[in-house]
Amino acid sequence: MSLRTPLSKVRGLGSAKDGTEHWWHQRVTAVANIPLVLIFAFVLINSVGKPHAEVAALLGSPLVVIALLMMIGSITWHMRLGMQVIIEDYISSEGRKIAALMANTFFCAAMAVAGGFAILKLGFAS
Amino acid sequence: MTNSDVPRERPLSPHLQVYSPMLTMMMSIVHRITGSALYFGTFLVVWWLIAAASGPAYFDLVNGFFSSWFGRLILFGYTWAAINHMLGGIKHLFWDTGRGFELETVERNARLTLGGSIVLTILLWVIAYGVK
Numbered sequence A: 001m002s003l004r005t006p007l008s009k010v011r012g013l014g015s016a017k018d019g020t021e022h023w024w025h026q027r028v029t030a031v032a033n034i035p036l037v038l039i040f041a042f043v044l045i046n047s048v049g050k051p052h053a054e055v056a057a058l059l060g061s062p063l064v065v066i067a068l069l070m071m072i073g074s075i076t077w078h079m080r081l082g083m084q085v086i087i088e089d090y091i092s093s094e095g096r097k098i099a100a101l102m103a104n105t106f107f108c109a110a111m112a113v114a115g116g117f118a119i120l121k122l123g124f125a126s
Numbered sequence B: 001m002t003n004s005d006v007p008r009e010r011p012l013s014p015h016l017q018v019y020s021p022m023l024t025m026m027m028s029i030v031h032r033i034t035g036s037a038l039y040f041g042t043f044l045v046v047w048w049l050i051a052a053a054s055g056p057a058y059f060d061l062v063n064g065f066f067s068s069w070f071g072r073l074i075l076f077g078y079t080w081a082a083i084n085h086m087l088g089g090i091k092h093l094f095w096d097t098g099r100g101f102e103l104e105t106v107e108r109n110a111r112l113t114l115g116g117s118i119v120l121t122i123l124l125w126v127i128a129y130g131v132k
């Protein structure tokens, strides 16, 4: 005999009811990623093998800082949503799923903060 | 009426090992694989940015790694994954409008994604190297 009624046991176990928003944010960040990732790929390839002073000057110029900040924000949000779907698809045990979803959020937040900090530091340094 | 007491073998849907591979299904799973590769690639991107923000000594170490042939191979793979995922993503956005589901279109777009990603990646490297 449980204190909880059968109804209260099943309430909240259905849809999380924010599927549309998840889907929509994945699309908005996907569109934003197109120019941002192309710009970053260009900057990255162009910087290979160059001395620190040159790379720091390029990464620290205002337009590049703005583009990279937007990129780190957009890709970390996009990849968090994307990995969430992959985790939900492949991990069926509830406990491990929640642990993986949390690790996913922590990793993406850490990447956003660390990347954002590095970009700002480069921007303010030059 | 079916006898509900007798447990029946439920039909299983055929899975990957039953189908002969088709380009469309390969490109579908490649989109997920490149998405995951980019996910972990973000760590390398942030490592490189932190190195640049840390100063010459540490940057030379990290940039030295990325400038080696192995580092460049990783970067080339990373940019290919990004562009392949991007083209596959654009195809998804196109599908989201309800268009592009005719068999010939699906097949053609799978080819375009694969071929386009190789051509665009090489083009990007040629251009980015050219303006050095």
Ligand code: HEM
Binding pocket: A026, A027, A030, A031, A033, A034, A037, A075, A076, A078, A079, A081, A082, A083, A085, A086, B031, B032, B033, B034, B035, B036, B038, B039, B042, B082, B085, B086, B087, B088, B089, B090, B092, B093
């Ligand atoms: C360059 C432009 C990009 C576009 C246009 C794009 C587009 C998309 C789209 C439309 C989806 C949803 C696919 C679906 O519903 O099945 C998706 C999934 C995903 N994306 Fe991206 N993306 C881009 C860049 C990135 C980047 C830079 C990362 C990682 C840092 C990333 C990681 C992911 C992941 C992990 C998924 C989940 C894959 C899956 O569920 O199969 N994407 N992307």
